[in-house]
Amino acid sequence: MANYPDDLQYTKDHEWIRVSGDSGRVGITYYAQESLGDVVYVDLPKVGVKVTANEPFGSVESVKAVSELFSPVSGEVVEINEKLNDSPELVNSTPYEDGWMIIIKLSNPSEVDALLSAAEYEDFLNEK
């Protein structure tokens, strides 16, 4: 299903990661942005901050609510999506492309094995 691309790994907290080489690009899923509604603010860590798998790395806010963001993997933040400062709505309109949030340099690449495939994530959503 196009809402959940096959080349990504997913968390049960509704983040995705696209791993390439020793780093991974992270954002939130179609389901997450749909649940939140209109995103108005994304609070991201600074470049250089260390993040830990399953621990919060920031938050995303819609008009109605604030949600914590959980890191799919451990590592160091090497880039953040500065575009989200002025255009947080990109998280809604293009969650897997221009709406990405941070790039993490993985400190323990084997953590990726614990994440869900697209099919597994969709099964997880269907069970909810």
Next chain:
Amino acid sequence: MSETVKRTPLNAAHRALGAKMVDFAGWDMPVEYAGLVAEHMAVRTAAGLFDVSHMGEITVRGADALPFLQKVTCNDVSKLVDGQIQYSGLMTEQGTFVDDILVHKFADNDYFICVNASNADKDYAHFLKYADGFDVEVVNASADYSQIALQGPRMIEILQPLIAEDLAALKYYRFARNVSLFGLNVMVTRTGYTGEDGVEIYSAPDDAEKIWTGLLDAGRDAGLVPAGLGARNTLRLEAKMALYGHEIDDTTTVLEADLGWICKLDKGDFLGSDILKKQKAEGVTRKLVGFEVEDRAPVRDGYTIVADGKEVGRVTSGSPSPLLKKNIGLAYLPVELTAVGTAISAVVRGREVPCRVAATPFYKRQK
């Protein structure tokens, strides 16, 4: 979902419209349909339809209905004429809020009171507690009514063709009973909780779905959309209308809440009036004010407000404003910090975000 969660007669209609449902005060209610911001803007520019059937209704009848209501509420019920509505507070003996309510005068001995869903049982018990010695009959009639709010500048355009009564003659905070709408008997009140022109329509629960569907069909071309509790909250916040459990509760007085206009200390004694008179004479030490956030980070309910590094208050309601496109909120602050323009800060996830006390309401419709 717990077994005790309550559903309005429109529950299936909301689900059919694709609403996201949430538990609100024990009720399974729509929080949004197409999206909060779109619904909010529809109410400001065209019209929105809200299911507010969770609201409670209590009737007070009898020879002593007026003196009884004068005793338990802070506004002056004697000023009401038949067909008129009054915003008021149901008072504790401390002059704080049991609830904020709308008192409708049907006749000298006959009043109809709209109360908050979460407080209906508590309010009913409070009325009964103070009814001794008064010739009144108090009835919790909440199960007998559904309520649908049609709000927005195009309300008249949508509703007028459907009813015989002249809406232009139905002034703000007046109501008309026994109105025929789609062949059903309803009460139409010129009230609302959005800061916009609008009406609230009370009907028998069995009639609610026909009214809901009929209004949505009739209003579609005028831009009417179903709107959820999410938009209802941001709309009332822009208009600085209090929400029980947030701006007001049994720890806040009507004077602190900046609602002195509904507190008639010269009408005679009522619950808490001695305390309120003293507070008025001495001046309140804290007051509810609005503030604007000078940062992109939204400031939300419960966040701490600081000034000069010291905690001075808490946010009672805070949200991005869909209309003003900035972050706004309400908070109780020490009176010395309540002047418009005063710089304060809100603590957002450990960071102090600059805010400024603002003139309220944040939004006032052009009449």
